[in-house]
Amino acid sequence: MSVTVFLSNTNIQIVVGxxxxxxxxxxxxxxVSVPGGAVLNGVVMDENALVAAIxxxxxxxxxxxxxxVLILNSPQLRANIIEMPSMPEKKTTEYVQRETKDARLTKPxxxxxxxxxxxxxxxxxxxxETADAQFVDNYVSIFAKAGIRLVDIHDGVxxxxxxxxxxxxxxxxxxxxxxxxxLVTIFFAKGLYYYHSTKRVFNQPxxxxxxxEIFGAISEIRQFASAQDLEEAIEELQFAGLGEQQxxxxxxxxxxxxxxxxxxxVVCPSYVKVKTNQKxxxxxxxxxxxxxxxxxxxxxxxxxxxxxxxxxxRKQHILKSILPAAGFxxxxxxxxxxxxxxxxxxxxxxxELNKENTQPDVLxxxxxxxxxxxxxTGVGSRQGGLNKLNGYLITYPIPDSDxxxxxKNAANNYNVTxxxxxxxxTSGVFNITAESSEVELINQFIAELMKMDKFEKIxxxxxxxxxxxxxxxxxxxxxxxxxxxxxxxxxxxxxGA
Numbered sequence: 001m002s003v004t005v006f007l008s009n010t011n012i013q014i015v016v017g018x019x020x021x022x023x024x025x026x027x028x029x030x031x032v033s034v035p036g037g038a039v040l041n042g043v044v045m046d047e048n049a050l051v052a053a054i055x056x057x058x059x060x061x062x063x064x065x066x067x068x069v070l071i072l073n074s075p076q077l078r079a080n081i082i083e084m085p086s087m088p089e090k091k092t093t094e095y096v097q098r099e100t101k102d103a104r105l106t107k108p109x110x111x112x113x114x115x116x117x118x119x120x121x122x123x124x125x126x127x128x129e130t131a132d133a134q135f136v137d138n139y140v141s142i143f144a145k146a147g148i149r150l151v152d153i154h155d156g157v158x159x160x161x162x163x164x165x166x167x168x169x170x171x172x173x174x175x176x177x178x179x180x181x182x183l184v185t186i187f188f189a190k191g192l193y194y195y196h197s198t199k200r201v202f203n204q205p206x207x208x209x210x211x212x213e214i215f216g217a218i219s220e221i222r223q224f225a226s227a228q229d230l231e232e233a234i235e236e237l238q239f240a241g242l243g244e245q246q247x248x249x250x251x252x253x254x255x256x257x258x259x260x261x262x263x264x265x266v267v268c269p270s271y272v273k274v275k276t277n278q279k280x281x282x283x284x285x286x287x288x289x290x291x292x293x294x295x296x297x298x299x300x301x302x303x304x305x306x307x308x309x310x311x312x313x314r315k316q317h318i319l320k321s322i323l324p325a326a327g328f329x330x331x332x333x334x335x336x337x338x339x340x341x342x343x344x345x346x347x348x349x350x351x352e353l354n355k356e357n358t359q360p361d362v363l364x365x366x367x368x369x370x371x372x373x374x375x376x377t378g379v380g381s382r383q384g385g386l387n388k389l390n391g392y393l394i395t396y397p398i399p400d401s402d403x404x405x406x407x408k409n410a411a412n413n414y415n416v417t418x419x420x421x422x423x424x425x426t427s428g429v430f431n432i433t434a435e436s437s438e439v440e441l442i443n444q445f446i447a448e449l450m451k452m453d454k455f456e457k458i459x460x461x462x463x464x465x466x467x468x469x470x471x472x473x474x475x476x477x478x479x480x481x482x483x484x485x486x487x488x489x490x491x492x493x494x495x496g497a
Contacts, residue, residue, distance in 0.1 A: 001027075003064050004290030006071040006156060008179045009039055012057060013284055016064065019291035026274040026291070029284055032057045041182075042074020047142060054146040065148045070139060071156045071290045073182065073198070077131045078102075079155035083463050083477075085439060086117065086124045093299050099447055100130040107133040109305045113298035115162060123463055127158045129301055136305045152300045156286035157184055161193055163289035167269045172232035174221055175266065176214065177285055178205070178241030183214075187221045189230045195221070195459065195480060197427070205246045211253030218261065220427045227422030227431040228478070233260070240266040240282040394488055403483070406454060407432065414445040428483030435476045437468065442477055449481065456484035 006013040016028040035049040044050055058065065084095055096112045108130055116125040136153060143150050164175050170191040177184045178201070186196045199217065203209035214237075222234055237254070239247050244265065251263035268274065268281040272288060281288065356362065404420065407430070411418040415436060422431040436442045450458050459480040468474045 001064060001067070002291055003068045004071055004287040005068060006284075006286040006290070007039060007042070008034070008073070009041065009182070010034055010180045012053065013287050014057070014061070014063060015284055015287035015291060017288075017291050020293045022271060024269075024272045024288065024291045026272065026284075026288060028061075029274070029277065029280050030057070030061050030063070031283070042072045042076055044138060044142065047138075051142055051145045054143065054148065058146065058148065066151075068143065068148050068150050069290050070143070070150055070153045071159065071286050072139075072153065073156045073179065073184070073286070076135050077129060077153070077155055079127060079129045079158050080457075081115075081125065081158070081459065081461055082112075082128050083123060083125045083461055084443070086119075086122045089297060089299070092124075092126065096126065096128045096299075099443065099450075100128050101447070101451075102130065103451065105130070105132045107308070109133050109136055109301060109308060111299050111301035111304045113300075114295040121463070121465070125461075127155075129153075129155050131301065133305055133309065136301060137309075140302065150302065152302060154290060154301075156289070157186075157196060157198070159289035159292070160184070160285050161186055161196065163269065163272075163285065163292060164188075164266075165191070165193060166271065167267065171236060172230075172234055173236045173238065174218060174234055176217070176237065176239050176241075177266075178239070179286075183217065185217050185221065187224065187234075189225065189228075189232055194228065194230075194461075195224055197429075197482070205242055206249050208253050211250055211257065214250065215254060215257050216426075218258075220424060220429070223422065223424050224429065224431065224480075235260055235262055237261055237263045238266045239263065240285045242282070244279075394486065403430065403454060406452060407449070407481070410445055410448045410452075413448065414441045416441055416445040430481040430483075432479050432481065433476060434479055435466065435468075435474055437472060437474045439463070439475050442475055446477075446479060449479075453484060453487075455481050457482040 001016065002018055004015045010033065012032050012034055014028075014030040015026055016030075017024065017026040019025065032053065035046065035053055038044070038046040038049045038053065057063070078100070080100070082096065082099055084092075084099075087095060092112065093110075097110045100108070100110045102108055109132070110128060110130045112126045112128045114124060114126050118124070131153075139153060140150055160175075160177060164186065165188070168188045168191040172189045175186040175188075177186075181200050181202070182198060183201050184196060184198050187194050197217075197220070201210065201213050203213055218234065218237065225232075225234065239250065242250065242265070247263065247265045254261050254263050266282045266285065268278055272281070274281060407418060407420075410416075411434065417435040419433040419435075420430065421433060423429075434442050434445060436445070446458060446460055449455060459482075460477050462478050464476040466474050466476050
């Protein structure tokens with residue numbers, strides 16, 4: 001029996017069940033609210049509140065505490081689909097670590113698992129997952145404090161892609177998963193995965209403005225499909241994360257914009273069996289996807305983290321070589337004596353302060369301060385909302401001519417030929433084709449793009465063996481580049497310093 005936990009900004013979603021490569025059995029679905037502000041985009045803001053919420057949830061629902069897999073959608077857990085030449089597991093690990101190397105991470109930890117292999121072309125396709133070691137340790141510690149043992153951490157979007165892949169039946173279809181204000185869009189053409197994106201929505205479900213936002217996301221997918229020379233029309237949209245009435249209202253509003261698009265709730269795949277209340281599946285796509293058995297050819301992120309963490313051994317070595325036992329004891333005695341003196345002095349100061357703070361005029365001032373503080377807090381809250389909105393506006397990515405230059409320069413550095421197929425000024429998505437006589441040169445070119453702060457995400461799929469103009473063998477790959485958010489003036493000033 002396995003337990004998967006999806007942690008979003010608003011909910012803790014838990015699924016208890018079992019799974020294999022071809023079938024998933026769901027025994028229980030549990031959902032509880034996350035304390036307000038405890039988690040933001042996969043980053044823990046209030047550890048104590050989150051630990052208490054997890055512990056209470058497990059206690060009330062009597063959930064298993066072992067064999068628990070955590071699923072997150074966070075920019076600090078970066079996942080990519082990598083297509084590479086077939087290699088042994090050790091070589092694959094080295095390749096993934098090299099491809100996902102990021103100077104912005106203090107101590108990067110990279111894991112991977114295989115999702116496909118082509119023996120004829122001698123290539124393999126893996127999902128890489130990269131995070132900072134502190135990010136991984138923090139979540140392991142949080143669940144340990146709640147009495148729960150994590151066995152793995154995964155990116156939710158790629159798990160959902162693998163789950164939904166089997167339901168497409170060679171159709172051209174768009175899946176959308178709404179989690180709070182975060183919208184994930186996944187595009188399949190003739191049953192093959194091509195593209196996914198994550199964006200923020202600003203309008204409430206059920207409103208006509210929300211429908212226009214959704215239609216805008218569909219338009220972006222259509223532009224991508226056109227750039228890929230995909231002739232199949234996008235006529236089907238399946239939505240997860242909304243109630244039946246909200247999906248019905250969305251279908252009506254989308255129908256008024258484009259009557260050729262059929263909108264419906266995400267259908268539970270035939271190979272997923274939910275013991276009770278199967279209608280809840282659209283709200284539990286990520287944790288249900290986590291039950292599917294991942295290939296045994298893999299390196300999980302907790303194992304990768306343990307292998308790279310030898311801090312405890314180093315500390316033991318330092319203590320044995322630097323601090324003799326007698327000197328260590330003397331140091332403790334000196335520290336204890338110093339602390340006792342400081343405690344005595346601080347206690348005396350505390351008694352004097354308590355005496356002063358209990359005077360009537362001081363208590364009156366305290367009450368007056370509290371009234372003023374409440375007013376300031378209210379004003380600050382409204383100002384905070386305005387600052388947050390301003391932050392969204394000034395960081396919205398704006399494509400410019402500098403992007404083509406850095407792509408061309410990177411291509412020239414590795415003798416790679418680049419063709420720009422499409423460029424969406426609204427979403428900041430580039431679609432390019434890279435060609436070279438050597439696969440490794442293409443990989444180095446893509447690795448160079450991944451290091452650039454200019455891009456938020458680089459997706460690449462579909463190695464193709466081709467012949468160049470002289471008849472020599474060569475390789476071609478499609479690359480999708482998504483622009484990163486703009487840096488604020490404060491960030492630029494900090495980098496300049």
